[in-house]
Amino acid sequence: MNTRYRLIIPALLMLFGIAACGSSGGGGTPPDTTSPTVSSTSPVDNATGIAVNATITATFSEAMTASTVTAADFTLDHGVTGTVAYSGTTATFTPTNNLAYSTTYTATITTGVKDAAGNAIASPYTWTFTTRVPPPINDTGITAGRCYQAGSDVFVACNSAGAIALNDAQDGMAGRDADAATNLNTDGKLGFSYTAVTGGCVQDNVTGLMWEVKTTDGGLRDWTKTYTNYSATYDPSGLYGTATDATGYVAAVNATNLCGYSDWRLPTADELQSIVDYGIANPGPTIDANWLPNTQGGAYWSVTPVIGAPMNVFIVAFNFGSVNNTTSRANIFYVRLVRAGQSEIVPRYTVSADGQEVTDNQTSLIWRRCAEGMIFSGGTCTGTAGTFTHEAALQLAAAQAVSTGIAWRLPNVKELSSIVDNNNSSPAIDPTAFPATSASAFWSASPIASAGSNAWNVYFGNGIVSFNVRIAGYNVRLVRAGQ
Numbered sequence: 001m002n003t004r005y006r007l008i009i010p011a012l013l014m015l016f017g018i019a020a021c022g023s024s025g026g027g028g029t030p031p032d033t034t035s036p037t038v039s040s041t042s043p044v045d046n047a048t049g050i051a052v053n054a055t056i057t058a059t060f061s062e063a064m065t066a067s068t069v070t071a072a073d074f075t076l077d078h079g080v081t082g083t084v085a086y087s088g089t090t091a092t093f094t095p096t097n098n099l100a101y102s103t104t105y106t107a108t109i110t111t112g113v114k115d116a117a118g119n120a121i122a123s124p125y126t127w128t129f130t131t132r133v134p135p136p137i138n139d140t141g142i143t144a145g146r147c148y149q150a151g152s153d154v155f156v157a158c159n160s161a162g163a164i165a166l167n168d169a170q171d172g173m174a175g176r177d178a179d180a181a182t183n184l185n186t187d188g189k190l191g192f193s194y195t196a197v198t199g200g201c202v203q204d205n206v207t208g209l210m211w212e213v214k215t216t217d218g219g220l221r222d223w224t225k226t227y228t229n230y231s232a233t234y235d236p237s238g239l240y241g242t243a244t245d246a247t248g249y250v251a252a253v254n255a256t257n258l259c260g261y262s263d264w265r266l267p268t269a270d271e272l273q274s275i276v277d278y279g280i281a282n283p284g285p286t287i288d289a290n291w292l293p294n295t296q297g298g299a300y301w302s303v304t305p306v307i308g309a310p311m312n313v314f315i316v317a318f319n320f321g322s323v324n325n326t327t328s329r330a331n332i333f334y335v336r337l338v339r340a341g342q343s344e345i346v347p348r349y350t351v352s353a354d355g356q357e358v359t360d361n362q363t364s365l366i367w368r369r370c371a372e373g374m375i376f377s378g379g380t381c382t383g384t385a386g387t388f389t390h391e392a393a394l395q396l397a398a399a400q401a402v403s404t405g406i407a408w409r410l411p412n413v414k415e416l417s418s419i420v421d422n423n424n425s426s427p428a429i430d431p432t433a434f435p436a437t438s439a440s441a442f443w444s445a446s447p448i449a450s451a452g453s454n455a456w457n458v459y460f461g462n463g464i465v466s467f468n469v470r471i472a473g474y475n476v477r478l479v480r481a482g483q
Contacts (some may be wrong), residue, residue, distance in 0.1 A: 032117035035171035038063045038109055038125045045127040052100065052131050053208070056093040056107050063089055065114050071140060073112040076105055092443040098343045104130045126459035136364055138206050139175040139191035140412045140446050141279035141286075147172045150391065153453040153470060169401065171445040176206070189277060194291040199259035200434035202291050207274050209267075212258065212337040214294040220252055223294035226332040229266075229301045234310040234329060246301050246335050255339055266303035267338040269323055270313035273417060273465070276321040285318040292336075299324075299333040306462070307425045314422070314463075320448070321456075323417065323465035355379070358433045363418055365479050368408070368433055371442070372396060372476040381436040387473035390455045393443040397478055410445035411479040413456035413465060420463040428463035434477075441466075441474045 041056045043050050056076065069086040074093050076082065082095040091109070099105065108127040146155045147170045149162030150394045156163050158172040172178065176191025188194045193205035200213045200221070214223035219252030227249055230240040239245045241250065246266055254262040280286045284297035299318040306312040315327045327333075345361045351369070352358065355376050359366050370376050388396060397410040421430050425438040439461035448454040454467045457474055468474075 021122070031283050032115070032119065035113045035119050035122040036064060036113075037121060042106070043127075043129040046130070046161070047075075047129040047185055049132045050099075050129050051208075052098040052343065054093075054099070054131075057090055058107070058109055058125070059090045060113075060115075061089075061203065064091075065116055065118075068112060068114045070112070073110040075108050075110070077108075078105060080105070098340075099131050100343060101131055101345060102133050104128055124206065133364065136176075136206060137365075137414050137418055138204070138274040140171055140414055141190055141192065141277035141288075142171040142412070142446055143190065143279050144172050144178060144451070146279070146447055146449065146452075148391065148394065148447070148452070150395075155447070155452045164392070167398040167410070167445075168405065169397065169445075170394065171412045171447070174409065175412065188291055189288045190279070192275075192277070192291070193290050194288070194464065196291075197259050201259035204275065207271075207341065209271060209273065209274070209341045210259070210261070210339045211292060212253070212264065213292060213407065214336065215293055220249075220256070221258075223296060223334075225249075225334075227301070227335050228332060229313055231310070231313075231329065237330065246416055249335055250337060258337075261339055264337040264339050266301060266335065267303040269304040269316060269422070269463075270418065270420075271341065272300060272302050272316040272336070273321070273414060274325055276414075278413060278446055278456070279449050281321045284321075286321045287318055295336075296334050299327070299331075301333050301335050304422055307422060307428075319479050320467070321413075321465075322467070323463070325462055325464055349430060351433065363415070365411075365415060365418070365481065367419065367434070368478045370477075371437065372478065374436065376435075379435075383432075385438050385440075385475045388443065388476050389473060390443055390470035393474070393476045394445065396476060400478060407480050409476040409477065409480065410443060412444040413444040413458070415479055416441045416442060416444045416458045416477070417463075417465050420458060422463050425462055427460040429460050438475060441468070441472075442477055443474045 014250050038058050039061045040059045069084060069091045071084045074084045074091050078448050080095050082093050085092045106126055106128045111120040111124060114120045144158040147158035147163035148166055150166045187353040195203040195205055198201050202211050202213055215221045227244060227246040228239050229246040232240060237361050240247055242248045250265060253264050260266060275287055277286050277288055285295040287295045295318060299315040299317045302314045311328055312325060313327060313329055314323060314325045315333060348362055350359045350361060357366055363453045370381035371385035374381040374383040393410055397408055400408045420428050422428060427437045429437050435442060437460055441457045441459045444456045446456040448467050453469055455470050456467050458465050
């Protein structure tokens, strides 16, 4: 090739290259000036029925600068505090405590969050969600074959004419136990509902409590081990916090991070009673053994103290299901730990406009403020509470439902026990919600599984749950389901 052409061609190529570069606008990538957005949230906007232990997440349209995603820029109203973590494109807000039931929350992502280029979201992003209603009380486990008819202590089928004629809202006829949608036995006997948790625990799907499952391996959590139950303020033997005391057992289990958690504790008496299956006869154990195996038919410690008696604490006996408070902390009993559960709802009670009824905001049950035989007048209950046999109590409840057109009924044993207030004694009940309550026994609708001649009652002198013959004369307080 001619030398002149060999020189011209490269020169032309260089010229075209320079021109091409010039047409690109300087050769750099245009700067990122696009604001990031929130592409999805959990819960979604306007969601309802959200668990009170839920975490809140926001996923962005692109990766954000983690240092800008903080608790100051991802917030929840109602004064909720928590921690914020960021990974990938998702920010997670974990509340410090459980959220409140039946409450609408607003979550906010502020303009303080920025992407890698320093672009903030265009405006604060908000969304709302509403937590679930308070969990119901676990049902009793009384089966559809344990109802009464007039003039007899012999159990009859709850769908029999005689049972319905006496009272068509007996324990075996009502609640989750009697509902075909909730008594399929696939996740627990009758109305109980459980889910296994990896590591040796069970979640109660009704109450939200998570329970320890005992073992048979001779180890830390073996079902045969027993403990004292001293407190920091009552420890005359110096055993508080030791390996032979319930408090030491709690610490030892938490050190193992059982089922991934280290907030295990002794249950309250109400929580422990919630897993009692009153449909099982003595000697028990009165519990769903398919889901909570290795349970002794004996006494288990609660953390509930006895007012005015620091040496005593409540226990629940799983041979019958009784709740007792005359138990010395020096005794040796079994322990089953629990975690999670519901926060106390404030206010606990709401009085109706006419003062005749009170709604328990914790359970959604609606109660008559006065015992039967008394009337509400002048801001309190006046008159004298009547005493009734168990059969008469069932008849009274049925008659009130007919005469008022309102589904009043005799409460089951767990419902009646739920209004015990162990911060009070003689009577052990909230005196504002239930004025002038006598420190006496009140009938429940629940029979003793092993003896039709006996039924459960709650003694409001000190809050114990016991049973007696049905011919005994006790007070009555009626209840109905919330709206």
